Amino acid sequence: MILPMRALELRQLRYFLILSRELHFGKAANTAHVTQSALSQQIAKLEELAGVQLFVRDPRGVRLTAAGEVLRDGVARVLDLLYTTLRSTREAGENESFRLSLGLVEYTNLPFIPPALIRLQALYPDVNIIRHELNGAQQLDALVSGVIDVGFGVRIQTNSPKAGIASQPLLASEWSLLMRDTHRLANRAQLSIEDLAGERLIVPGRSVNAPLYDSLLAHFARVGIKPNIVYETTQSQVGITLVEQGLGVLLGAVYVFTVIPTTLLYRPVNGFDPLTVELFSRSGEQNPLVLDFIELAAGEAVRLKASQVPDTIARRD
Structure with a gap:
């Protein structure tokens, strides 16, 4: 039977090859930086296209069928040749400049970006990354004008992106309060804005993201509280250090607190x-x-969400 090539996708072959090596759907999904359900769906589609069963799934685990072994050996050769050809093509373009311009607020310390950039560099060894310090609203204008290629930001306004701009949510977070484990609020599972009255607050500086800062003050005003802001920081690690040294408590998104002292x-x-x-x-x-970078960043965000749920709960208990 001849495979209908129009329906065949490269990612299906890549996922198949990873699963054929791992022989475990969970491990293969982690290696491919996708969810296990997404991996299973693509493998099922590939089996449907091939018209044969490629894997045997039973209580003993996952193993290749005879047909799967044939496809594994062929796919490995094809992908090796494809990647080698792509690399040679890039090297042949002597005047080609691999440049990626990103817009983001460095303060947010988004943990999925570094691994995505590392994986991108493996695909494009000569890539040149240019970062622009821009909040979400500014990034939309920068994309339209061609200043940046990709942006990562939080839109405070509820309006839709500008025409010609696509957006996809990657990471959701609630506001949290970082404090010493001896703080008076440390034994509380949940806090409210009212609980912050009188607290020495460390917050992201307005220069980091003016719309976000203004929104924060507006929420305090709605409940009749004037926040006692003792320090506005432009670097998340500085804020964390100040909390550790006892200056106050830091208000921020959970993803900013991925690495904190015990x-x-x-x-x-x-x-x-x-x-x-x-x-x-x-x-x-x-x-x-x-x-490629958009796909890598989205994949790393999915993996981050799956891996950090237990850690996040642990930090709250």
């Missing part, structure tokens, strides 16, 4: 609008470099 903990604060980090790009983007 003497600190954070608690969710109800009453603020949740934050959603979105990926912004131009609709109809055709640049393979940009498209």
Whole structure:
């Protein structure tokens, strides 16, 4: 039977090859940086296209069928040749410049970006990354004008992105309060805005993200509280250090607190609008470099969400 090539996708072959090596759907999904259900769906589609069963799934585990072994050996050769050819093609373009311009607020310390950039560099060894310090609203303008290729930001405004701009949510977070484990609020599972009255607050500086800062103050005003802001920081690690040294407590998104000293903990604060980090790009983007990075960043965000749920709960208990 001849495979209907129009329906065959490269990612199906890549996922198949990973699963044929791992022989475990969970491990293969982690290696491929996708959810297990997404991996299973693509393998099922490939089996449907091939017209044969490629894997045997039973209580003893996962193993290749005879047909699966044949496809594994062939796919391995094909993908090796494809990647080698692509590499040679890039090297042949002597005047080709691999440049990726990103818009983001460095303060947010988005943990999925470094691994995505590392994986991108493996695909494009000569890639040049240029970062622009821009909040979500500014990124939309920068995409339209061509200043950046991809943006990562939080839109405070409820309006839709500009025409010609695509967006996809990557990471959702609630506001949380970082404090010493001896703080008076440390034994509380949930906090409210009212609980922050009188607290020495450390907050992201307005220069980091003016709309976000203004929204924060507006929420305090709605409940009749004037926040006691003792320090506005433009670097998340500085804020964490100040909390550790006893200056005050730090108000921020959970993803900012991915790495904190063992003497600190954070608690969710109800009453603020949740934050959603979105990926912004131009609709109809055709640049393979940009498209590859978008896929890598989205995959790393999925893996981060799956891996950090237990850690997040542990930091609250």
